[in-house]
């Protein structure tokens with residue numbers, strides 16, 4: 001008896017499968033295949049592995065730490081891609097982040113937004129940003145509380161160099177899928193309210209960055225326009241210290 005042939009699966013194969021699954025989920029939720037972007041969460045992943053994904057056309061990556069963005073930048077520079085910051089940004093890293101990042105998804109204070117705007121002015125550039133919202137209310141999560149969103153939106157859209165492109169959240173860590181989904185529905189409602197508010201500068205805030213390896217399907221069902229996926233593509237990460 002012969003064993004059936006096995007196809008080797010690596011990150012790129014898993015990404016292609018995921019792309020198909022995400023497209024199917026988008027269609028199932030009344031949208032179009034391709035409407036949901038896949039951001040590769042590349043923390044702890046070595047540049048050669050990231051390069052293989054970029055070369056296969058998966059060109060949107062997210063890093064949590066500015067030091068890691070800087071450390072990998074040279075190794076990725078020759079392959080077209082966009083980099084988002086998806087971890088908390090400390091004020092003293094504002095200058096470094098702007099050298100390498102196309103979008104900061106983790107705006108959580110007017111002060112941070114103002115520092116980014118001033119630095120952009122010096123550099124003569126603009127920056128896409130998202131506001132991070134802590135919809136689950138867990139103490140461990142960064143982001144503003146839902147009731148603080150409107151004030152932060154007003155502060156961000158008043159800044160000439162920042163373009164508010166949407167909202168980001170880290171979902172509730174729970175096996176209770178309906179509770180996780182409720183958080184994603186809350187973020188979608190916040191986005192709808194802000195975009196519909198006619199606040200000048202808020203009309204472009206359409207992105208919903210939500211959903212990770214374990215729960216992206218729930219996030220897509222609730223309207224995610226961008227999911228952030230790491231371990232489902234790259235395998236388990238070493239635990240963070």
Ligand SMILES: *Cc1c(COP(=O)(O)O)cnc(C)c1O
Nearest residue numbers: 041086212213228229230231232
């Ligand atoms: C690591 C990380 C992800 C991806 O998590 P996985 O569960 O590995 O898919 C998404 N978003 C943020 C902010 C992360 O830090």
